[in-house]
Amino acid sequence: xxxxxxxxxxxxxxxxxxxxxxxxxxxxxxxxxxxxxxxxxxxxxxxxxxxxxxxxxxxxxxxxxxxxxxxxxxxxxxxxxxxxxxxxxxxxxxxxxxxxxxxxxxxxxxxxxxxxxxxxxxxxxxxxxxxxxxxxxxxxxxxxxxxxxxxxxxxxxxxxxxxxxxxxxxxxxxxxxxxxxxxxxxxxxxxxxxxxxxxxxxxxxxxxxxxxxxxxxxxxxxxxxxxxxxxxxxxxxxxxxxxxxxxxxxxxxxxxxxxxxxxxxxxxxxxxxxx
Amino acid sequence: xxxxxxxxxxxxxxxxxxxxxxxxxxxxxxxxxxxxxxxxxxxxxxxxxxxxxxxxxxxxxxxxxxxxxxxxxxxxxxxxxxxxxxxxxxxxxxxxxxxxxxxxxxxxxxxxxxxxxxxxxxxxxxxxxxxxxxxxxxxxxxxxxxxxxxxxxxxxxxxxxxxxxxxxxxxxxxxxxxxxxxxxxxxxxxxxxxxxxxxxxxxxxxxxxxxxxxxxxxxxxxxxxxxxx
Numbered sequence: 001x002x003x004x005x006x007x008x009x010x011x012x013x014x015x016x017x018x019x020x021x022x023x024x025x026x027x028x029x030x031x032x033x034x035x036x037x038x039x040x041x042x043x044x045x046x047x048x049x050x051x052x053x054x055x056x057x058x059x060x061x062x063x064x065x066x067x068x069x070x071x072x073x074x075x076x077x078x079x080x081x082x083x084x085x086x087x088x089x090x091x092x093x094x095x096x097x098x099x100x101x102x103x104x105x106x107x108x109x110x111x112x113x114x115x116x117x118x119x120x121x122x123x124x125x126x127x128x129x130x131x132x133x134x135x136x137x138x139x140x141x142x143x144x145x146x147x148x149x150x151x152x153x154x155x156x157x158x159x160x161x162x163x164x165x166x167x168x169x170x171x172x173x174x175x176x177x178x179x180x181x182x183x184x185x186x187x188x189x190x191x192x193x194x195x196x197x198x199x200x201x202x203x204x205x206x207x208x209x210x211x212x213x214x215x216x217x218x219x220x221x222x223x224x225x226x227x228x229x230x231x232x233x234x235x236x237x238x239x240x241x242x243x244x245x246x247x248x249x250x251x252x253x254x255x256x257x258x259x260x261x262x263x264x265x266x267x268x269x270x271x272x273x274x275x
Numbered sequence: 276x277x278x279x280x281x282x283x284x285x286x287x288x289x290x291x292x293x294x295x296x297x298x299x300x301x302x303x304x305x306x307x308x309x310x311x312x313x314x315x316x317x318x319x320x321x322x323x324x325x326x327x328x329x330x331x332x333x334x335x336x337x338x339x340x341x342x343x344x345x346x347x348x349x350x351x352x353x354x355x356x357x358x359x360x361x362x363x364x365x366x367x368x369x370x371x372x373x374x375x376x377x378x379x380x381x382x383x384x385x386x387x388x389x390x391x392x393x394x395x396x397x398x399x400x401x402x403x404x405x406x407x408x409x410x411x412x413x414x415x416x417x418x419x420x421x422x423x424x425x426x427x428x429x430x431x432x433x434x435x436x437x438x439x440x441x442x443x444x445x446x447x448x449x450x451x452x453x454x455x456x457x458x459x460x461x462x463x464x465x466x467x468x469x470x471x472x473x474x475x476x477x478x479x480x481x482x483x484x485x486x487x488x489x490x491x492x493x494x495x496x497x498x499x500x501x502x503x504x
């Protein structure tokens with residue numbers, strides 16, 4: 001346990017510089033975006049009101065109100081998020097491969113630590129989850145600041161009422177920010193299983209080389225197949241099961257997929273890994 | 276004692292180790308000799324469970340390797356096993372963090388002996404100094420067995436001398452050392468036992484001193500005989 005925490009701390013530190021860069025990029029882009037989108041909107045409003053000699057209330061009647069969605073849907077807001085997701089996805093692979101490749105061969109050190117090797121796997125897995133959750137939490141804070149920025153530029157008379165809570169009702173954000181604790185566990189649990197299966201696939205490749213790529217792909221597809229099996233069966237039977245039944249089956253299957261990923265990884269790290 | 280028993284290892288269809296056996300005693304320096312590509316490094320990796328073997332058995336003091344074994348036996352590969360962006364002192368802190376038997380006094384002693392600056396970044400070290408740091412990472416562990424892969428290759432003459440000096444010092448005494456080389460002349464006077472390997476097989480295993488005294492032969496003489504060159 002102590003070694004797990006030490007390794008976790010070590011792994012997080014290794015990504016930290018890049019992480020701070022990502023955070024900086026998101027903050028700068030979104031804050032500039034909040035100003036640019038709001039100012040741009042106000043410019044349009046001013047021009048239209050001037051040209052057509054409209055009052056503010058006439059304007060809102062004809063053209064509608066500004067919605068915060070317009071900012072949330074802009075590339076200023078979305079691009080840094082997509083970029084961060086892409087970087088983290090790449091890092092899921094890089095977090096392993098960086099130890100094998102390059103001049104240093106740090107994997108020698110990691111595998112020669114007087115600790116269960118699966119600890120390395122757990123520490124890397126936790127690192128990815130922490131990095132993701134960190135960004136998700138950051139975004140919540142940023143949104144509330146961005147609402148303030150928009151409010152300071154666009155008079156509230158021109159805005160449709162946007163409660164902080166509305167943010168959660170936006171479809172795509174429902175995924176990142178589940179409404180209930182159960183949903184939170186569900187969505188991020190699926191995420192965890194996804195990363196765990198990818199990690200195990202990477203270790204299969206690292207253990208069996210070229211042949212391993214093929215096995216890894218088969219393993220990945222198999223895991224996915226098993227994972228969605230309850231949903232598929234239910235679909236085939238035209239919804240024969242109750243939602244709760246499907247949920248329970250899915251829960252059991254999820255645990256099976258996760259445990260087998262960890263079990264295989266443990267076996268490979270112990271007996272099959274090559275440096 | 277490290278016992279390597281009938282170890283077989285294949286890469287694809289190629290057989291790298293072919294029923295290879297030898298033993299290395301504590302308190303002795305055992306040298307694995309053979310040209311490049313005969314599987315010397317593979318043997319070391321196999322002992323440390325860094326690569327799987329197809330059959331056979333490797334025992335360290337009569338036990339198969341487990342996580343506690345890494346406090347008992349360590350491996351110094353021919354590339355550094357720390358992150359390049361770390362400073363030497365960071366690397367030492369990492370070792371102290373994870374190994375109970377990391378000996379900070381000895382690490383300090385070795386740093387001074389090699390005249391290295393602990394605040395230097397590993398990436399900025401010369402090849403010779405990097406090899407020295409790599410060596411310290413192994414030597415400063417209070418382990419019973421040390422495996423060293425080609426500690427002298429590609430290093431300048433003065434660094435070689437320094438490293439050779441370590442071998443005759445108290446730092447090595449009482450420990451079991453397995454060392455590989457393809458140029459025996461540098462270390463012939465240091466080693467106790469020689470294991471000649473070719474095509475993944477042990478051709479001959481002998482005590483250097485015995486052969487020298489009885490037959491008046493050097494390791495190189497024996498090699499000429501065995502390899503027929």
